[in-house]
Amino acid sequence: MDALETTLRSSESPHLRVRERLRVLAAHREVLANLTRKELKVKYAASVLGAVWSLLNPLVYLAVFTFVTQVLGTNVPHYPVYLLSGLLAWNLFSASVSTGSRAVLDNANLVKKIAFPREILPLSSIGVALVDFVLQMAVLLAIMVVSGYGLSMPELALLPLAILALIAFTTMLTLLLAAMNVRYRDVGHLLNIALLVWFWATPIVYASGLVQQELGCGDILGFGCKLVEFLYWLNPLTPVVEGMHRALYVTVSPEGTQVLYDVSLGWLALVLAAVVVASVVLLRFTWGYFFSRSGDFAEEL
C-alpha cells in the first residue's frame, strides 16, 4: 500500500515543474488521443465528403490566388508548389492558434466537471490541425513526385526543421492565448485581425524574392540592412514558410525572376534553429503561465 503515490493540493498557485508535468501529460496521452479523435470526428461528422474537405480548402485557395496573381501579372513559375508549400504551413499555424485559443472556453463543460491536465485541450486543437497538415502534405508530396516536379536534396532536409520550428512556435503561442482567452475574451477578436495582417506579412501568396528586391539589401544580418527587412524576418513564420519554399520549391531564381529570398541554405537553417530555440524557451514561460492559471479555469468559465 505504501507504493501509492501521494498528491497534495493546496491554495498555492501551481508552479510548473517541466519534467514532472511531462510525466503527467504522458500518463494522460490517451485523453489527448481520444480528444483529438473526437475533434476530428465531430469536425467531419454528418458531412458527406468528410476528410476530403480538408483537401478542398487548399485547392480553393490555390484557384483563387492563381487567378489573382494572373490578374496582377506577377509571374511565379510553378505557382501551385510555391503557394501550397507555404499555405499548408500557414494553415497548420492559423487553425491551431484560432481553435486552440478557444479550446478551454469551448470545452467549459469538461473543465468544470472533469479533472485532467488542461494543456490537453489546446494540444488537441494542435493535434487536429497537425492531422490535416500531414494529410495535405502527403497529397502535395505525392502530386509533386507523380507530376515529375520532383524533390531534391539537400534542400529537402530543411523540411523537418521548418516543421519543427512551426510546431514549437505554434504550441508556444497557442498555450498563451488559450490561457489569456479565459480571462479576456478580447483575445479571440484581436486574433482574427492579427491573423489577417500576419497572413499578408508572411510570404505565402506573393514571391518572397519581391520583398527582397523592394527592401533591397541581400545580407540580412549586415549592418547596412534596413530595419524593415529585419522586422520582416522577425516574424517567425517568415523563416518557416521560406524554409518550406526552399525545401519543396527549391529554385531561388528560375528563368530570370527571383522568386525566393536569396539566402544560403545554411543561413536559413540557422534562423530556423533560432526559432526553435526561442520558441522552446518562451514555451517554458507560456506553459508556466497556462499551468498556473489552469487551476482557476473551472471557476472563471
Added chain:
Amino acid sequence: MGAAALEVRDLSKRFRVIREKPTSIKQRLLTSRTRAEDLWALHDVSLDVREGSTFGLIGHNGSGKTTLLKCVAGILRPTSGTVRQRGRLAALLELGAGFHPELTGRENVYLNAAFLGLSRKQTDRAYEDIVGFAELEGFMDNQVKFYSSGMLVRLGFAVAVHVEPDVLLVDEVLAVGDEAFQAKCIDRVRAFQRDGRTIVLVTHALDTVIEICDRAAMLDHGRLHAIGQPADVVREMRYVLLGVTDPGFVPEQGTREAEIAEVVIERPNGTNEGAILRGDPLTIVVDVRQNEPVDELDVDFQILDGGTNHAVLDARTSRAGIDLGRFDKKRVRFRIEGFPYDPGKYWVTVGLSNRSSGHLYHVQTQRYLFEVFDAPRVQDRVEVPVVVEAEDL
C-alpha cells in the same frame, strides 16, 4: 483500518461573486474597482477518509458538498488549506459529463474511460462488461444524441464503475435510473468496498448513507456541521431539515439499567424503509435488553408531528396491562392499525422507565423518522339530491 486515503485540512474556498466582471481589457482599464462580493463556499473544513472506507457527505443544496468534492478532485483550487490524497483518484461529478452527442456510444465509452484514467487496452478489456452493465447491447454504434436520458445515464455510470481507482468520488449519481438499475449500482458500490477501495459519496438519499457508508459528514453553509457514524450524522441532518433547533435537546439519556437495543418501524410493505400512506398500518418494534434486573419496566413510544413538534400519538406497555418482568432481551410490538394523520414527517421517541417512580432508564428522543403520503382515494358515492326542472320557452 489503514492510513488516510484523503486528508482534508482547514480547507476553505472563496468564490468572488463579481457584479460586473471585466471580461475585456477595456473594461479592466475603465473600471477602477470591481464590485466583488465574497462567498465562502467552504470554511475551514477538516476531515480524514480512511483507506478502504466509504464516506458519505450530506448537506443542503449549496452547503458546499460539490465544492468540497471539486477541491479534492483538483478541479477547483482551494483558497486556503490542503488536501492530501493517496493513490489514484477518479471523480464522477456528473454522469456522462464528457459525452459528446456526435460520437457513437462506443467512441464515448473510450473517451470517457480515458478521462477517468483507463488506458485503451484496459477499456478494450472492460468494454463488453460496460455495455452489458448499461444494458445497451445493439445501441453502441448509434450516436449518443439519439439516446434517451436514461440510456445516457446508464452508460455514464457503467463506464465510471468499471474504472478501478484507489479513491472514487461520486456526486449524486446513485439517484439515477429505475429501481432495478439503482440496485445494480449499489451492488457495484458494494463490490468496490469489498475490493478495499475508498469511496466518497455525496448524496441527498440519507437512507443510502446509513446503508452503505462507514462514516459520514454533514456540511452546513460551508462549515462542517457534524461528522461521525452515518446514523448520527443523518439524524442531525434530519433535525436541521425539519428546522428543529432546540438548544436543550438531548437525543439520548437515562441510567441504562435497561437499554433500547433496536427500534424498527415496520411499514405495511414488509420493509423498514420508505414512506407510508395515510391510513396504513404501522408497527413500532422495540427490542429491550436488561443490563441489570429491573422490575416494573415500562416501555413507551410517542409520535410527534415533524411540522409542529406536537405529540399526536402514544402508548405504553403498563397502560396496556402488560408486565414485562425481569428478562435478558424482549421484543415489544406496538401495532397501529391505521395511521390517521396528515401527510408529513413524523418523529418517534422511544423510552424505558420505571412505571411507579418514573425513573428513566433509557430514552431516545426523536431518533426515528417516517413519512406519510396521502393515499390516492376513490371517493365514496353518496346520495346527493339533484333538482330536475323543465320549462317552456
